[in-house]
Every structure is written in C-alpha cells, then in structure tokens.
Amino acid sequence: xxxxxxxxxxxxxxxxxxxxxxxxxxxxxxxxxxxxxxxxxxxxxxxxxxxxxxxxxxxxxxxxxxxxxxxxxxxxxxxxx
Amino acid sequence: xxxxxxxxxxxxxxxxxxxxxxxxxxxxxxxxxxxxxxxxxxxxxxxxxxxxxxxxxxxxxxxxxxxxxxxxxxxxxxxxxxxxxxxxxxxxxxxxxxxxxxxxxxxxxxxxxxxxxxxxxxxxxxxxxxxxxxxxxxxxxxxxxxxxxxxxxxxxxxxxxxxxxxxxxxxxxxxxxxxxxxxxxxxxxxxxxxxxxxxxxxxxxxxxxxxxxxxxxxxxxxxxxxx
Numbered sequence: 001x002x003x004x005x006x007x008x009x010x011x012x013x014x015x016x017x018x019x020x021x022x023x024x025x026x027x028x029x030x031x032x033x034x035x036x037x038x039x040x041x042x043x044x045x046x047x048x049x050x051x052x053x054x055x056x057x058x059x060x061x062x063x064x065x066x067x068x069x070x071x072x073x074x075x076x077x078x079x080x081x
Numbered sequence: 082x083x084x085x086x087x088x089x090x091x092x093x094x095x096x097x098x099x100x101x102x103x104x105x106x107x108x109x110x111x112x113x114x115x116x117x118x119x120x121x122x123x124x125x126x127x128x129x130x131x132x133x134x135x136x137x138x139x140x141x142x143x144x145x146x147x148x149x150x151x152x153x154x155x156x157x158x159x160x161x162x163x164x165x166x167x168x169x170x171x172x173x174x175x176x177x178x179x180x181x182x183x184x185x186x187x188x189x190x191x192x193x194x195x196x197x198x199x200x201x202x203x204x205x206x207x208x209x210x211x212x213x214x215x216x217x218x219x220x221x222x223x224x225x226x227x228x229x230x231x232x233x234x235x236x237x238x239x240x241x242x243x244x245x246x247x248x249x250x251x252x253x254x255x256x257x258x259x260x261x262x263x264x265x266x267x268x269x270x271x272x273x274x275x276x277x278x279x280x281x282x283x284x285x286x287x288x289x290x291x292x293x294x295x296x297x298x299x300x301x302x303x304x305x306x307x308x
Contacts (some may be wrong), residue, residue: 022192026229029083029296038294039231 004061007035008069009053024048082161082232082289083296090159097159098297103290106153111287114152114279117144118272125268137268145279154283159290161228163236177216186210189222235289243284247277 010020010031021028026045033039041049041061050057083098084090090097097103118141125137148154156162180186187195187206195206219227228236254273258265 027085027232030229030231032296033231039234042230045230 001037002040002061002063003037003065004034005066006031006049006060009055009060010035013053020052024052082228082235082293084159084161089157092153092159097153098295100291100293100295103153103159103293107287107290110148110152110154114144114148115276118276122268122272126266132268138271141271141275145275148279149282152283154286154290156286158286160286161232163228163285178219178222180215180217183207183210189217235293236285239285239288239292242288243281246284247281250280251277 006020010017017028017031021031024045025048030039034041046057046061049060053060087096087098092106095102097106121131121137121140121144125131128136131137131140149156153159178185178189180189183195183206186209187193187198187202190206190209191198191202195203198206
C-alpha cells in the first residue's frame with residue numbers, strides 16, 4: 001500500500017480533477033483512483049506529479065500513512081517560539 | 082475505463098454511472114442472449130425452415146452480433162475502445178496518429194475539440210497548428226479516448242478474468258457433455274461456439290462494467306468542486 005497526498009495538494013491549489021488530469025496526461029478517473037489509494041502509479045506518473053506540484057516524490061507518496069499537516073506544522077511553531 | 086461521454090453511459094434513457102445499474106445491465110444482456118440462443122437451438126431442431134439454408138445459423142450470428150455491436154457491451158459504447166480510432170497506424174513506438182485538421186490538433190494536445198477549449202488553449206493550438214496531414218506518436222496524445230497506464234492495467238486484468246471464466250466454462254461444458262447420453266447435433270455445437278466467441282469478445286468489457294466504481298465518487302476530501 002502506498003499512501004499519497006494528491007487530494008490535499010489538489011485542494012490547496014483549487015484544481016479540479018479534470019485540470020490535474022489534463023496537466024499530467026491521464027484521464028480524470030485515474031486521479032480519483034490515485035486519490036482513493038485504489039491505484040499505485042508507475043514511477044513515470046509519480047515523477048510527473050512530483051514535477052507538477054514542484055515537490056519531491058516522497059512529499060507526495062509514502063509507504064506509511066501521512067501524519068496530519070496540523071500535527072506537523074504546530075510542533076514546528078512551538079519549537080520556533 | 083468508462084467512456085468520458087455521459088451520453089454513452091445511458092441505456093434506454095437511464096443513467097448507468099452507478100455500478101449496480103451497470104451490473105444489472107450486464108446480467109440482463111447476457112440473460113437475453115442466452116435465452117435467445119436456447120430458443121434458437123430448440124427452434125432450429127423443430128422448424129424445418131430454420132434447419133435448411135442455415136437459417137438457425139444466421140439467427141445465432143445475428144444474436145451474437147447484437148451483443149457485440151449494439152448492446153450495452155458494444156465496442157465504443159459505455160466502455161472506451163480498447164484500441165485507438167481507425168486513423169491510428171502502426172509504428173515503432175506503439176503507433177502513430179494522423180492529425181488532419183484543427184480539431185484533431187486540439188484533441189491530440191488538450192483532449193477536446195477546438196471549440197470546447199478555453200481561449201488560452203485555443204491560442205496555443207493555433208500557434209502549433211500547421212495545414213496538412215501530419216503523423217504524431219500516439220503516446221504523446223492527450224485525447225480522452227486514449228487509455229492511460231491505469232486503464233491498460235485494468236484492461237489486462239479484465240482480459241485475464243475473462244480467460245479464467247472461459248476456461249472454467251469450457252471445463253464445465255466438457256463435464257456436461259461427457260456425462261450426456263444424447264447425440265450432439267450441429268445446432269448444439271454452433272450455439273456453444275457462438276456463445277464462447279461472444280463471451281470471449283464481450284467478456285473484458287463486461288468485466289470492466291462490473292468492477293469499475295462509479296466515476297462520480299470522489300475521495301474523502303471534497304474541497305474542490307468538479308467542473
């Protein structure tokens with residue numbers, strides 16, 4: 001099982017599935033499959049997504065479940081304070 | 082893997098996006114087909130008109146053609162075509178497409194006809210467009226008819242599932258015929274061969290219609306409205 005943050009990243013950028021699908025050259029249904037975790041993308045597709053979001057692959061995909069962003073951001077702020 | 086055109090996902094005016102409805106349609110199609118084949122076998126035996134001049138054979142061919150060409154399981158219907166349109170020709174890198182007009186260029190680059198694209202995209206298409214006929218690699222196309230990597234994998238899975246089911250069906254038939262005392266007649270053999278051929282041709286599409294989830298169902302996160 002590979003977890004991903006595609007739905008979060010797409011929502012942050014206010015993109016529809018159609019737009020994201022068109023930009024990375026797949027069909028909109030495939031974005032749905034990726035977001036639900038029903039399909040594990042090839043390396044080529046993973047790198048296309050990484051390039052599109054301007055993020056490293058490991059920031060989008062992970063073999064372990066992602067921690068909520070709030071948990072990751074707030075401890076950092078506490079440390080900074 | 083389901084067609085991107087909502088019109089193709091309608092059957093007798095009923096919206097067939099929901100998986101339950103698609104499954105019902107598959108069962109109904111095969112049910113009608115098997116009943117028709119059974120009726121034809123019986124009638125071919127008893128009605129001389131159907132026995133002579135291959136009447137029964139032609140009607141069986143008609144029933145099989147209906148499943149493959151006109152029913153919900155038809156080629157180019159609710160399920161995308163397994164191959165690119167006829168203007169594809171074979172090439173070294175998995176095929177080439179012939180771009181003949183502005184709409185072809187728009188479909189190749191942005192997956193829609195020229196008029197349906199936003200103005201910014203139209204301008205980009207106009208900048209790229211050249212008058213004449215040009216071959217481009219099919220792999221670079223963004224037409225919605227093209228199968229992407231997930232859909233190719235799904236097609237492979239559906240074909241394997243169909244092959245497994247057909248093998249099981251053949252083994253069951255072998256057992257049934259081995260235990261049967263009556264002599265096999267030509268209409269029995271013809272009906273079994275037509276049925277096997279029809280299942281082999283339409284099976285992958287039926288499998289996809291059976292298994293593919295409703296494309297309208299989103300992920301858990303629904304912050305962005307679909308366009």
